[in-house]
Amino acid sequence: MAIFNLKNREIECKIVYYGPGRCGKTTNLEQIFKSYRKQVSGEMVSINTEGDRTLFFDFLPMGLGKIRGCEVRVQLYTVPGQVKYKSTRKLVLKGVDGIIFVADSLNVRRESNMKSLKDLHQNLKEYGLSIFRVPLVLQYNKRDLGEQGIPLMPLDQMERELNHQLKVPSFAASAVTGEGVGKTLLEGLKLTLKHLQRELKWAQ
Amino acid sequence: MNDIVFSGKLEFLNLAELIQLIGNNGSTGVLQLQSSYEPIPAFIYFLNGNPVDAENGPDSGLTALYSLFGWQTGDFSYSVGPARKSKAIHKNRMEIILDGLRMVDDGKVKMVGPAPALSSTGAAAARARKMTQLKGPMVDYIYVVDEESFVDGEVVTQEGKHGSWIWVVLDGLVDIVKTTERGPEVILRLAEGSFVGSFASFLPGDHVRSAAAVARGDNTQLGVIDAPRLAGEFASLTPVFRRLLISVDKRLKDLTDGLLSVRAKQLQNLQPSQGLEPFIPDAEGKEGLFTIKNGQVAIVRHTDYGQIRLAELSKGDFFGVFPFLEFGHEPHGASVFASPDIEVGEVDEKLLSTEYDRQSTTMRNLIEHTSACISITTQLIEDAFVKAKEGRRRA
Numbered sequence: 001m002a003i004f005n006l007k008n009r010e011i012e013c014k015i016v017y018y019g020p021g022r023c024g025k026t027t028n029l030e031q032i033f034k035s036y037r038k039q040v041s042g043e044m045v046s047i048n049t050e051g052d053r054t055l056f057f058d059f060l061p062m063g064l065g066k067i068r069g070c071e072v073r074v075q076l077y078t079v080p081g082q083v084k085y086k087s088t089r090k091l092v093l094k095g096v097d098g099i100i101f102v103a104d105s106l107n108v109r110r111e112s113n114m115k116s117l118k119d120l121h122q123n124l125k126e127y128g129l130s131i132f133r134v135p136l137v138l139q140y141n142k143r144d145l146g147e148q149g150i151p152l153m154p155l156d157q158m159e160r161e162l163n164h165q166l167k168v169p170s171f172a173a174s175a176v177t178g179e180g181v182g183k184t185l186l187e188g189l190k191l192t193l194k195h196l197q198r199e200l201k202w203a204q
Numbered sequence: 205m206n207d208i209v210f211s212g213k214l215e216f217l218n219l220a221e222l223i224q225l226i227g228n229n230g231s232t233g234v235l236q237l238q239s240s241y242e243p244i245p246a247f248i249y250f251l252n253g254n255p256v257d258a259e260n261g262p263d264s265g266l267t268a269l270y271s272l273f274g275w276q277t278g279d280f281s282y283s284v285g286p287a288r289k290s291k292a293i294h295k296n297r298m299e300i301i302l303d304g305l306r307m308v309d310d311g312k313v314k315m316v317g318p319a320p321a322l323s324s325t326g327a328a329a330a331r332a333r334k335m336t337q338l339k340g341p342m343v344d345y346i347y348v349v350d351e352e353s354f355v356d357g358e359v360v361t362q363e364g365k366h367g368s369w370i371w372v373v374l375d376g377l378v379d380i381v382k383t384t385e386r387g388p389e390v391i392l393r394l395a396e397g398s399f400v401g402s403f404a405s406f407l408p409g410d411h412v413r414s415a416a417a418v419a420r421g422d423n424t425q426l427g428v429i430d431a432p433r434l435a436g437e438f439a440s441l442t443p444v445f446r447r448l449l450i451s452v453d454k455r456l457k458d459l460t461d462g463l464l465s466v467r468a469k470q471l472q473n474l475q476p477s478q479g480l481e482p483f484i485p486d487a488e489g490k491e492g493l494f495t496i497k498n499g500q501v502a503i504v505r506h507t508d509y510g511q512i513r514l515a516e517l518s519k520g521d522f523f524g525v526f527p528f529l530e531f532g533h534e535p536h537g538a539s540v541f542a543s544p545d546i547e548v549g550e551v552d553e554k555l556l557s558t559e560y561d562r563q564s565t566t567m568r569n570l571i572e573h574t575s576a577c578i579s580i581t582t583q584l585i586e587d588a589f590v591k592a593k594e595g596r597r598r599a
Contacts, residue, residue: 005228012228045299047306054306056298080306087305091220 002097002196004070011070013196014077015188016092018120019102020112021051021081024141027175028102029055029078032185035178041073047088049080054088061189067197074189081116093127098135098192100184102175103162105142107151110161117162135191136168139184144174209233211281219273220301222280227253227297233285239278241316241482246272249288255300257292265292266300273304276317318506318539338580340397340573343372344565347434348427354419360400360426363416370401370431370570371417376424381416384464391415391460392577399573403453405431406438414457429566437567444551445559447495451521452529452574455503458515459581466512466588474589476502476513480541485548491535493524493553499546505538507586509593514538514582527553528560529571531578 002013017025026046033044036059045056059074066072077092101120103113121131146152153161155172163170169187173180214237217225222235230253238245246260248269260268293300307313351374354360361367363383373394380392380400394400400417419426438446465473480502485492501517514533517523523540534540560568 003228007230043296043299045296045302047299047302049306050310054302056302085306085309087220087308088302091301091305 003095005073009070010073011067011196012073012075013097013192014075014092014095015098015100015185015192016096017076017078017100017102018116019081019141020104020109020116023102023104023109023113023116024175025078025102026053026055028100028139028141028173028181028184029057029076031175031178031181032059032076033057035182049082049085049088051082052078052080054078054080054085054092064189064193067193072193074192089123090127093123096124096127096129096134097196098137098188100137100139100188101162102139102141103158105140105152105158106145107153110153113158113162132166135188135195136166137184137188137191138163138166138168138170139173139180140170141173141175141180143172144177144179207285208281208283211279214239214275214278214280217280219275220305222282223248223255223297223301226250226282229253231282231284232287233283235280235282237272237275237278237280239275239316241277241318241484242275243484246275248272251287251291254297255293257288257290266295269293269300270304270307271313273308274313274315276315278317337377337393337395338398338573338576339395340373340399340576341569343374343397343427344569345427347430347564347566348372348374349430350428352426352428354424354426356420356422356424358419358424360417360419361413361415363413365413366410367413368401368405368411368431368435370399370405370429370434371426372429372566372569373398373400374425374427376422377420378424378426379418379420381418382414382460382464383416384468386468388416389464389467391463392580393420397569397573398576399429399570400426401429402456402574403438403449403570406435407450415460434564434566434570437564442555442559444495445556447520448522448526448551448556449571449574451517452526452571452578454521455515455517455533456574456578456581459578459585462512462514463581463585463588466585466592469592471589471592474512474585476504476511476541477516477543480543483540483542483546491525493522493526493551493556494548495551496521496523497547497549500543501546502541503533503538504541505533505582505586507590509590512585512589514585522551524551525553527557529575531575532582533578537582 002011004011017028019025033040039060039062041058041060047054055078057076059076061072061074079092080088101117124131124134140155140158159170171180171184173184175181232251235248236245244261247258248255249257255269257265258269260271263271360371360378373396375396378394378400379390381388381390405411462474496517496519498519501523502513503515503523505512505514523534525535
């Protein structure tokens with residue numbers, strides 16, 4: 001649920017990067033923070049949670065226009081993967097407006113991708129959301145590692161295994177080099193704003 | 205500064221959500237938190253939506269603010285007012301929130317609020333427990349002076365009759381049965397190593413059996429315990445240790461009565477008395493073992509369906525962290541409530557522990573058995589309570 005801040009004439013919404021541990025969620029956010037410095041308001045918050053860092057910052061998407069005269073402010077988050085971070089996950093996922101699922105292209109991470117996606121489904125359900133209805137984008141990360149001879153899953157296999165039922169936009173990416181990071185975020189933002197407009201019947 | 209503009213319950217809006225809300229508003233003022241589990245209220249000071257200082261008991265600044273993430277229940281009120289001059293906190297508010305929650309999840313923040321029930325209360329689990337037999341520790345044959353055989357249905361002890369013999373189950377099963385308005389009811393089923401009889405047998409004067417014991421199965425073997433020897437041992441205990449055992453025995457009796465009440469659907473008997481408040485030993489909330497010098501104490505378990513009074517204690521009784529007994533009540537499986545006139549004395553757990561270690565195996569087994577009875581009866585009460593409430597909800 002987006003928050004309307006009438007004082008600042010802003011609509012605040014929340015996009016969460018989800019995925020198995022060490023899949024590159026935080027690298028994605030770090031890239032965005034670096035590359036879109038002008039659109040970032042405030043500092044990046046980084047919390048050392050076991051296994052993964054939890055990141056957060058505010059982002060002002062430019063070029064997507066205002067909604068009813070209100071500026072759109074996006075809160076970008078990563079979720080700590082470990083089961084025990086229940087309170088953090090709850091805060092992050094509660095009222096989420098859009099999700100970017102980062103999958104790891106490494107062959108050996110095949111199962112952890114599936115498990116994490118299933119986990120997302122479960123978690124969303126707990127907050128009354130459906131994975132089939134929430135704005136969602138998939139990212140197949142770490143494509144650059146293929147050049148170093150590390151066995152990766154072919155894109156069509158990942159598409160088949162992860163996106164067969166969801167049928168959401170998906171992007172190949174390499175968060176370390178920044179490739180595909182912007183595209184993924186842009187699509188996520190577009191879907192999220194469209195969903196908000198539809199849901200609140202702004203578009204007439 | 206006293207103009208409260210916004211107030212409510214932490215159960216509905218937790219601290220993380222409150223800080224976000226006040227932050228979004230860019231407001232300057234004071235957030236006051238009050239928990240019935242803490243002696244004094246806590247404060248968080250905001251400047252333009254950012255927390256700049258906090259106070260919780262002796263702590264201030266960031267330490268105080270982080271500790272408040274552990275407050276699960278309570279009231280909050282926010283007053284708008286001039287900014288605080290000092291700025292003790294310089295962290296970004298989202299960082300505070302995410303870090304505070306991480307500390308909660310990492311177990312680094314002390315949780316303040318009602319203690320949760322320990323186990324799952326599914327119907328299947330309840331059924332499984334219903335037929336649970338209580339097994340005791342390995343029998344110490346040194347104290348067994350005789351062996352007796354019983355056939356199915358044979359009465360070992362009769363309720364209401366005098367007697368101070370104690371048996372230990374060597375083989376087979378024994379039901380502990382209490383007479384109720386609805387006929388005899390089996391409270392517990394004892395198996396090998398469990399005892400028939402209690403500490404009350406050692407007290408001077410005639411001992412009246414509070415329940416009957418009936419053999420189950422064809423060949424139940426009971427060992428007659430050398431009661432005079434055990435009674436002698438009991439008599440040579442320090443008075444505080446003796447009182448502790450009697451208090452624990454009394455707690456088991458309370459629980460048995462509670463179990464019968466809930467089975468008879470008299471749930472009102474399990475309500476904590478009016479006028480009791482959460483017991484706070486001192487400002488630091490130190491945990492320990494206490495003896496009641498004056499006033500009343502109720503041990504209360506919280507379930508999704510409301511509170512259950514497990515035991516009511518009075519002068520001379522003990523509560524808190526028991527050094528060698530683990531029956532899953534306070535402080536982790538139940539909360540302690542006390543009357544306003546409560547006066548307690550602290551008990552040296554170490555001395556009790558040392559004394560416990562010096563006891564004979566049979567004495568220690570009997571103590572352990574009583575503790576096991578308490579924990580299993582508690583579980584039975586909770587299951588029956590949840591079942592009764594669920595039944596009501598459906599009806």
